[in-house]
Amino acid sequence: MKTNIGQMAALGLLMVTTAALAQSKPVAGEVAEGSLKGKTLTFVSYGGIYQDGQIAALKEFVDKSGVTLLSDGPTEISKLQAQVESGNVTWDVVDTGDFPPYVYCGKLFQKLDFSKIDTSNIPEGQISECSVPAMNYGVVLMYNTEKYKDNPPKSWKDFFDIEKFPGSRALEGSGDLSGGMIEQALLAAGGSVENMTVADIDKAIEKVRSLGPDTIFWKTGADSQQLAESGEADMIAMWTGRAMTAVKNGAKYTPAWQDWLVVMDQMTIPMGVKDPDAAHALINAYVGKSAQEILAKTTSYTPIHKDAKPEVDEITAAFMTNTPDKLKLGYQQNIKFWVENFEVANEKWNALMAGN
Amino acid sequence: MATRAIDSRDTVPAVTADDRRRWFRGQAFWLVAPALLLLVICLGLPLAIVTLRSFSEPRWGWQNYAWFFGTPVNLTVLQRTFAISAWVTLVCLVAGYPYAYVMTAVGPKLRLILILCVLVPFWVSGVVRTLAWVILLQDSGVINSVIRAVGLSPVKLIRTQTGVVIGMAQVLLPFMILPLYSVMKTIDLRLMQAARSLGASPARAFAQVYLPLSLPGVYAGAIIVFILALGFYITPALLGGPRSTMLSTLIQNQVLSLLNWGRGGAMGVVLLIATFVLLALAAPLSRQPHKTGSRR
Numbered sequence: 139m140k141t142n143i144g145q146m147a148a149l150g151l152l153m154v155t156t157a158a159l160a161q162s163k164p165v166a167g168e169v170a171e172g173s174l175k176g177k178t179l180t181f182v183s184y185g186g187i188y189q190d191g192q193i194a195a196l197k198e199f200v201d202k203s204g205v206t207l208l209s210d211g212p213t214e215i216s217k218l219q220a221q222v223e224s225g226n227v228t229w230d231v232v233d234t235g236d237f238p239p240y241v242y243c244g245k246l247f248q249k250l251d252f253s254k255i256d257t258s259n260i261p262e263g264q265i266s267e268c269s270v271p272a273m274n275y276g277v278v279l280m281y282n283t284e285k286y287k288d289n290p291p292k293s294w295k296d297f298f299d300i301e302k303f304p305g306s307r308a309l310e311g312s313g314d315l316s317g318g319m320i321e322q323a324l325l326a327a328g329g330s331v332e333n334m335t336v337a338d339i340d341k342a343i344e345k346v347r348s349l350g351p352d353t354i355f356w357k358t359g360a361d362s363q364q365l366a367e368s369g370e371a372d373m374i375a376m377w378t379g380r381a382m383t384a385v386k387n388g389a390k391y392t393p394a395w396q397d398w399l400v401v402m403d404q405m406t407i408p409m410g411v412k413d414p415d416a417a418h419a420l421i422n423a424y425v426g427k428s429a430q431e432i433l434a435k436t437t438s439y440t441p442i443h444k445d446a447k448p449e450v451d452e453i454t455a456a457f458m459t460n461t462p463d464k465l466k467l468g469y470q471q472n473i474k475f476w477v478e479n480f481e482v483a484n485e486k487w488n489a490l491m492a493g494n
Numbered sequence: 495m496a497t498r499a500i501d502s503r504d505t506v507p508a509v510t511a512d513d514r515r516r517w518f519r520g521q522a523f524w525l526v527a528p529a530l531l532l533l534v535i536c537l538g539l540p541l542a543i544v545t546l547r548s549f550s551e552p553r554w555g556w557q558n559y560a561w562f563f564g565t566p567v568n569l570t571v572l573q574r575t576f577a578i579s580a581w582v583t584l585v586c587l588v589a590g591y592p593y594a595y596v597m598t599a600v601g602p603k604l605r606l607i608l609i610l611c612v613l614v615p616f617w618v619s620g621v622v623r624t625l626a627w628v629i630l631l632q633d634s635g636v637i638n639s640v641i642r643a644v645g646l647s648p649v650k651l652i653r654t655q656t657g658v659v660i661g662m663a664q665v666l667l668p669f670m671i672l673p674l675y676s677v678m679k680t681i682d683l684r685l686m687q688a689a690r691s692l693g694a695s696p697a698r699a700f701a702q703v704y705l706p707l708s709l710p711g712v713y714a715g716a717i718i719v720f721i722l723a724l725g726f727y728i729t730p731a732l733l734g735g736p737r738s739t740m741l742s743t744l745i746q747n748q749v750l751s752l753l754n755w756g757r758g759g760a761m762g763v764v765l766l767i768a769t770f771v772l773l774a775l776a777a778p779l780s781r782q783p784h785k786t787g788s789r790r
Contacts, residue, residue: 214750215750215751215753216749216750216753216755219753311736314747314750314751315751351737354653354735355735355736357731357732358732360625361628361732364625364628364629368629368632368634368635369634370632370633370634480752481752484747484751484752485565488567488744488747489566489567490736491736491739491743492567492570492571492736492739492743492744493570493735493736493737493738493739
């Protein structure tokens with residue numbers, strides 16, 4: 139009896155040490171067997187195929203750790219704010235858009251403990267104090283190949299040149315400020331994204347205005363896809379996922395990859411979650427190779443693990459953004475600038491969107 | 495039909511207002527209590543909080559209102575919101591009035607079909623319906639294909655206010671037709687015959703007898719449609735362009751992307767007060783002279 143207890147204690151100690159070791163040196167995608175038994179995590183994202191794919195990617199984590207994973211959404215920063223302010227945070231890991239983890243770092247989102255997340259395989263420049271990427275995609279110039287047969291547009295400069303490239307244009311106007319669109323207009327106006335100033339916002343918006351009153355501002359991804367499939371707009375600034383689906387559905391459009399914008403969703407942990415360690419463990423599992431492959435396969439988003447090799451069809455592969463040749467042509471948003479000038483830029487953008 | 499309705503009304507013993515009051519003092523309050531409670535919790539309280547936040551964030555004062563009235567785009571959009579809503583109300587009225595009249599004039603079977611035609615759109619999600627309109631209205635869409643096929647020049651429908659008004663009117667039409675129908679079905683059509691027999695032309699009989707009697711339905715329908723239209727969000731977003739953005743879109747932007755509850759609240763309060771003012775101005779119109787309409 140006595141020895142039994144001793145053995146069990148030793149075994150227990152061993153398990154604790156292993157767990158501690160695993161804690162001290164996390165490997166992306168791995169979690170200790172049964173380590174989260176009896177615990178519950180609520181994962182929040184944007185729903186649809188995307189969230190289903192994320193849950194599928196986390197299945198191994200759930201099975202192994204024994205955690206109960208709840209799924210909620212869609213992500214709304216205002217809802218999260220209400221939770222944090224009332225001190226009753228029920229969202230443990232939240233998938234957000236590009237900006238929020240930068241704007242609300244330390245306010246709504248906690249600074250991540252990178253000793254608990256293995257970030258060694260995440261592409262350069264995508265990690266912030268409060269976030270790791272959830273996946274990658276892009277904003278890319280799609281053009282009608284039947285309209286621009288021999289003289290296709292090559293860059294945003296051509297997109298914004300209606301004299302050399304006559305035809306209708308569509309760009310994102312979903313309501314939220316699209317920093318990327320302003321940057322691309324600025325690039326077309328001969329400015330630089332890295333050294334943007336507030337005056338550049340006006341310059342860029344002027345460029346957007348110069349496209350004329352018939353410019354289409356699409357409101358949702360489905361909207362943009364529909365514009366391509368019906369041939370309603372000759373050039374469309376489009377999310378790669380929607381571009382891919384449109385092409386799969388027979389739209390005669392092709393991308394011009396020059397200066398495509400790297401876009402990502404972010405994985406975050408809100409302030410005041412009950413079990414930050416468990417939340418970190420989820421993120422660490424999520425950024426693992428096999429989890430990212432499952433995610434890419436189910437959602438066609440680009441994985442954020444460098445070695446992930448999802449099995450996808452030809453068209454999907456053509457729109458995966460993590461190939462070296464595409465990464466060379468892409469650029470990342472000047473997030474620092476947008477965080478500092480979000481409000482003033484948003485106001486100007488809104489005036490444009492409201493027809494003023 | 496109308497004859498039978500009047501007969502049955504005569505045979506039912508009348509419940510007087512006095513009876514009702516006595517009953518109310520008893521226990522009828524508890525019948526409305528759940529609805530009242532729901533209103534207070536789900537409407538009154540949030541509204542109070544939103545109003546409070548419009549004055550308290552980021553600090554106490556009128557700043558959010560000063561911002562609202564100091565930003566030209568807000569005023570343009572506010573004005574546009576009322577204009578679009580008025581157009582939608584007008585379109586619904588013009589389309590709904592004859593429809594409701596026909597509903598009162600046909601047999602029960604056909605009426606059921608007509609009611610179904612009004613209600614079926616309710617069973618389809620607003621987004622789906624709006625996307626259907628996108629397919630119909632767009633430059634390469636069904637309507638313009640037909641126009642082109644008959645050799646006319648295509649019209650710009652989508653991303654214009656016209657497109658938004660068409661889409662919204664279709665969604666809101668039932669809210670016009672049902673109140674109209676409920677009033678029109680109580681109008682005794684023999685009154686029209688009487689007017690005709692006294693020498694009135696059909697147009698005059700309609701204008702002096704039928705129309706005044708149907709006005710309560712017109713006001714009820716118009717007010718419901720107008721107020722619902724003011725808060726529209728998805729339809730103008732999908733069918734409209736920048737020149738048809740409505741206030742709800744701006745409020746959404748302030749609250750959901752900027753977390754600026756103060757400004758968003760102020761915009762909501764301004765819209766609410768503007769609506770009240772407009773309804774107060776329209777109220778005298780709805781107090782119709784009962785000379786012609788009295789049934790007693």
